Amino acid sequence: METRMPRVLPPATTIAAPLALAFLLLSLLSGPSSAWRPWPSLRHRPNATTVDLTLGNSKKFEGSSEFVKMKYHMGPVLTANITVHIIWYGNWARQQKKIIREFLGSISATGARHPSxxxxxxxxQLYTDQTGANISRTVLLGQEKNDRFYSHGKSLTRLSMQSVIKSAVTASTKPLPIEPRNGLYLVLTSEDVYAQDLCNNVCGYHYFTFPSIVGYTLPYAWVGNSAKLCPGVCAYPFAVPDYMPGLKPLKAPNGDVGVDGMVSVIGHELAEMASNPLANAWYAGQDPSFPVEIADLCEGIYGTGGGGSYTGQMMEDGGGATYNMNGVRRKFLVQWVWNHVVSYCSGPNALDQSV
Structure with a gap:
């Protein structure tokens, strides 16, 4: 339900795969999860093998466990074409919007280089509803609404976030369309806006609007730009926490620490909204008010070897920027998600998996 970013452990910390998963699950259930830090890039290890980059020579996969019980609770998932409507709350530069639009536009695109x-x-898409229908492969960028004048102030609570959505769908000019069945509403707050719990190890969350506030039940997510407030919390590994001054941040693939950090959180929330839009579909655990969802299980895992204190194997482009997936025109760093068919975290840049 929430994207909680990790605290960074000392570089010497290592955790074996089975212990790492147990640690991860306990962290998710008890509070902010622990950290991951990157392995060296293959650029700097020219003789590295796939075995070198897994945990020993075991082929057990990132986050894999027979103890994770991801269950379907009979609620709807988004099997029809998905449309993402964006509310740009606050002051956004044109280039920042372009980065996020191109990420969203890459989800259903064909022709992007592997890993995409x-x-x-x-x-x-592996997640299905009770009829066996899969989540849609089609994710479309819908309409957009700009709220440049901070209509609800520069400090938003979770309830006032819903009022921001109400203002967007009831605006007198160019309101956002109301699509309860296949529309997702993405509230993106600029770097000068504080949203409730931002920097308190929460970088984004999703839920659904209350008819008493908005008039409709609409799945929505909020993600904040942490560039000024807490980049070491929400834009890691492109920024590092203040308590780890010796750890060098990685170079962001699109040159914007805050927005490049947001992209992974947006991906996290979209994956969970598609598979659990009304908090009654796919999640682990017994408490629907505090579900462990398909992206929660893989927080901080971006590649092979991820888990415990490691992000996993990532890549560098010619300019030294770190990424793990290709969009149509850009490169991005996006966390993996849980594959319930084989019970491990999966991503297209895996060195030892077939997705």
Whole structure:
């Protein structure tokens, strides 16, 4: 339900795969989860093998466990074409919007180089409803609404976030369309806006609107730009926490620490909204008010070897920027999601998996 970013452990910390998963699950159930830090890039390890980059020579996969019980609770999932409507709350630069639009536009795109965002979405598509219909492969960028004048102020609560959505769908000019069945509403707050719990290890969340506030039940997510407030919390590994001054941040693939950090959180929330839009479909655990969803299980895992204190194997482009997936025109760093068919975290850049 919420994207909780990790605290970074000391570089010497290592955790074996089975212990790492147990630690991850306990963290998810008890509070902010622990951290991951990157392995060295293959650029700097020219003789590295696939075995070198897994945990020993075991082929057990990232986050794999027979103890994770991802269950379907009979609620709807998004099997029809999905349309994402964006509310740009606050002050956004044109280039920042372009980065996020191109990420969203890459989810259903064909022709992007492997490993691609579209291949990442194929893991999300594995989830079905009670009829056996899969989540849609089609994710479309819908209409957009700009709220440049901070109509609800620069400090938003979770309830006032719903009022932001109400203002967008009831605006007198160019209101966002109301699509309860296949529309997702994405509230993106600029770097000068504080949203409730931002920087308190929460970088985004999803839920659904209350008819008493908005007039409709609409699945929505909020993700904030943490560039000014807490980049070390929500834009890791492109920024590092203040308590880890010796750890060097990685270079963001699109040159914007805050927005490049947002992209992974947006992916996290979209995957969970598609598979659990009304909090009654796919999740682990017994409490629907605090579900462990398909992206929660893989927080901080971006590649092979991820889990415990490691992000996993990532890549560098010619300019030294770190990424793990290709969009149509750009490169992105996006966390993996849980594959319930084989019970491990999956991503298209895996060195030891077939997605």
């Amino acid at each position: 965002i579209a291949e990442w979405w194929k893991v999300v």
